[in-house]
Amino acid sequence: MPTFPFGMGGEVHILSGLCSYNDLGDIMTKAKYASFLFICFITLLFLIEKAHVHLTFQELPLLQKVIYIDAGHGGRDPGTSYGNLLEKDLNLEIAQVLQEELTKKGAIVYMTREDDTDYSEAKDYKKKRGDLTRRIQMIEKENTDLYLSIHINWYKESYWKGAEVLYSNTNSNNKILGDAIMKRFIKDLKSTRHLTPTDLYMYNHTTVPGVLIECGFLSNPSERTLLQSKDYQKKLSMSITNGIIDYLRQCDEGTCSGNNDTGSAHTSIQLPPYRSLRID
Numbered sequence: 001m002p003t004f005p006f007g008m009g010g011e012v013h014i015l016s017g018l019c020s021y022n023d024l025g026d027i028m029t030k031a032k033y034a035s036f037l038f039i040c041f042i043t044l045l046f047l048i049e050k051a052h053v054h055l056t057f058q059e060l061p062l063l064q065k066v067i068y069i070d071a072g073h074g075g076r077d078p079g080t081s082y083g084n085l086l087e088k089d090l091n092l093e094i095a096q097v098l099q100e101e102l103t104k105k106g107a108i109v110y111m112t113r114e115d116d117t118d119y120s121e122a123k124d125y126k127k128k129r130g131d132l133t134r135r136i137q138m139i140e141k142e143n144t145d146l147y148l149s150i151h152i153n154w155y156k157e158s159y160w161k162g163a164e165v166l167y168s169n170t171n172s173n174n175k176i177l178g179d180a181i182m183k184r185f186i187k188d189l190k191s192t193r194h195l196t197p198t199d200l201y202m203y204n205h206t207t208v209p210g211v212l213i214e215c216g217f218l219s220n221p222s223e224r225t226l227l228q229s230k231d232y233q234k235k236l237s238m239s240i241t242n243g244i245i246d247y248l249r250q251c252d253e254g255t256c257s258g259n260n261d262t263g264s265a266h267t268s269i270q271l272p273p274y275r276s277l278r279i280d
């Protein structure tokens with residue numbers, strides 16, 4: 001018969017005396033201890049999750065950003081050259097190193113070309129225009145946040161050197177992006193060049209924010225050597241990547257048009273259809 005004492009030192013006999021008052025005290029203490037451990041465990045999980053999210057943004061600042069890299073020239077169009085050294089080949093090499101750097105930071109990277117090709121077609125009256133138009137259409141097709149067109153410079157006087165950025169005024173974000181990358185070139189690569197406007201066809205007809213990057217001068221002997229070196233290609237790519245991170249930080253702070261949504265800053269420029277190439 002169970003009894004329920006309320007005095008000191010008494011015993012409670014529950015379920016035919018299976019559990020004593022002292023046992024109940026132990027159970028309560030254990031229950032409190034288990035609750036305490038459980039709360040600690042949940043708190044720890046929360047902190048780990050928070051730290052992980054924090055680390056993710058620290059380590060992957062370009063997470064889910066869609067970036068198009070356009071390796072200039074290709075196929076029938078070698079670009080500039082020095083002996084057997086062709087701009088189109090160097091552009092592709094640098095574009096691939098850049099692709100790796102951007103991917104490491106979390107970006108989704110597309111390439112307009114991954115081999116020695118161009119996009120002109122037999123029907124194109126102007127082959128170069130056909131190639132560029134199809135590159136623009138590729139860039140515009142994805143939900144692209146920004147694009148980078150990779151080229152190498154040349155000038156008849158060989159002392160000119162330095163990486164530089166060119167931008168079109170068709171999109172107000174272009175200048176902000178170009179300025180961020182150019183500042184990195186000046187700081188990281190000691191470039192003495194500066195941000196320059198351009199009205200070249202491709203950049204004037206691309207609505208997505210983006211810039212033309214001239215990685216250096218093939219006509220300059222020391223820069224020609226550097227541009228072929230994997231170490232320098234990586235250094236250049238890291239500089240571009242950091243410039244993009246700087247640009248996106250400015251967008252997050254509301255400096256860019258379209259605020260946080262870099263993609264929404266696209267203007268409504270109409271792309272010329274293929275057939276209009278014949279009358280250009």
Ligand SMILES: [Zn+2]
Pocket residue numbers: 072073079080087151152
């Ligand atoms: Zn070029």
